[in-house]
Amino acid sequence: MVDAGMQKAAELKTPSARAVVYHNGAHITEFELAGQRPVLFLSSKSNWTNGMAIRGGIPIIFPWFGAKADNPKAPMHGLARTALWQTERMGFVGETSMELIMTLRNNPAENHLWPFDVSLRYIIRLGTALDLELAVTNQADKPLVFEEAFHTYLAVSDVRQISIHGLTGKTYIDKTEQMQRKTQDASPISITAETDRVYLNTPDPCIVEDPTWTRRITISKANSSTTVVWNPWIEKTKSLSDLASDDWQRFVCIETANAADNAITLAPGATHSMSASISASMT
Ligand code: TA6
Numbered sequence: 001m002v003d004a005g006m007q008k009a010a011e012l013k014t015p016s017a018r019a020v021v022y023h024n025g026a027h028i029t030e031f032e033l034a035g036q037r038p039v040l041f042l043s044s045k046s047n048w049t050n051g052m053a054i055r056g057g058i059p060i061i062f063p064w065f066g067a068k069a070d071n072p073k074a075p076m077h078g079l080a081r082t083a084l085w086q087t088e089r090m091g092f093v094g095e096t097s098m099e100l101i102m103t104l105r106n107n108p109a110e111n112h113l114w115p116f117d118v119s120l121r122y123i124i125r126l127g128t129a130l131d132l133e134l135a136v137t138n139q140a141d142k143p144l145v146f147e148e149a150f151h152t153y154l155a156v157s158d159v160r161q162i163s164i165h166g167l168t169g170k171t172y173i174d175k176t177e178q179m180q181r182k183t184q185d186a187s188p189i190s191i192t193a194e195t196d197r198v199y200l201n202t203p204d205p206c207i208v209e210d211p212t213w214t215r216r217i218t219i220s221k222a223n224s225s226t227t228v229v230w231n232p233w234i235e236k237t238k239s240l241s242d243l244a245s246d247d248w249q250r251f252v253c254i255e256t257a258n259a260a261d262n263a264i265t266l267a268p269g270a271t272h273s274m275s276a277s278i279s280a281s282m283t
Pocket of ligand 1: 053066076077151175228230253255
């Protein structure tokens with residue numbers, strides 16, 4: 001049941017696609033292409049209360065990824081995904097695309113957890129793909145260091161049947177094994193256990209092949225050097241109250257990010273834009 005305070009910012013519809021976005025976290029909860037199953041996973045047990053993270057869709061992670069290094073009590077994955085974003089603009093772009101622009105301004109005087117003057121502008125464009133751009137502007141007079149991610153939950157037939165391509169030979173931080181740094185071997189990635197990997201220096205597209213649903217999902221990107229691959233598998237899922245016990249089978253997170261060694265340092269007055277394009281085709 002959706003909390004009354006959790007208001008939709010928009011329901012975008014084009015001849016070939018639809019998407020749903022909430023003010024809470026500027027969270028994209030749904031993305032569908034005509035004639036296909038949903039591209040994004042959304043938990044039936046998600047929280048729908050303002051100020052809490054929605055489980056599934058595309059949470060925006062900013063300004064830190066995972067736990068806050070200097071404050072373990074700070075919320076996981078930063079503040080943006082539970083903040084109330086404002087709508088700047090919604091409308092058609094040409095005949096076949098829609099655009100929604102949402103903004104968030106961090107007030108250093110109010111935000112003791114992260115007292116930096118920063119403005120975020122999130123451009124969502126829906127056409128035959130879902131195009132995202134997160135522009136971060138440093139409004140302060142000193143450099144700013146931050147991490148960011150589109151924490152994208154991709155819907156799959158069965159996570160044990162898919163293969164993930166595009167990360168061969170890359171170094172990753174393995175969060176399931178004490179943050180050890182490893183190298184991804186030549187074969188595509190299969191999910192056979194809890195998987196929580198932060199791949200570094202990965203500017204290339206990632207492809208998820210889903211033979212059971214005869215579908216290929218491609219995530220291409222710009223100005224993102226990190227790719228995170230996550231599936232909680234059986235035991236970790238049991239510890240997450242906003243997932244059904246068998247939900248681990250239904251999604252894989254392929255996250256477009258700048259995190260860890262790839263964190264961004266932004267000069268005063270400068271803007272950094274990370275973008276991603278999510279598309280799906282039948283094979
Ligand atoms: O991106 C993977 C990850 O950092 C995992 O370690 C796991 O914590 C996941 O994010 C979900 O985090 P959340 O705070 O949304 O439960």
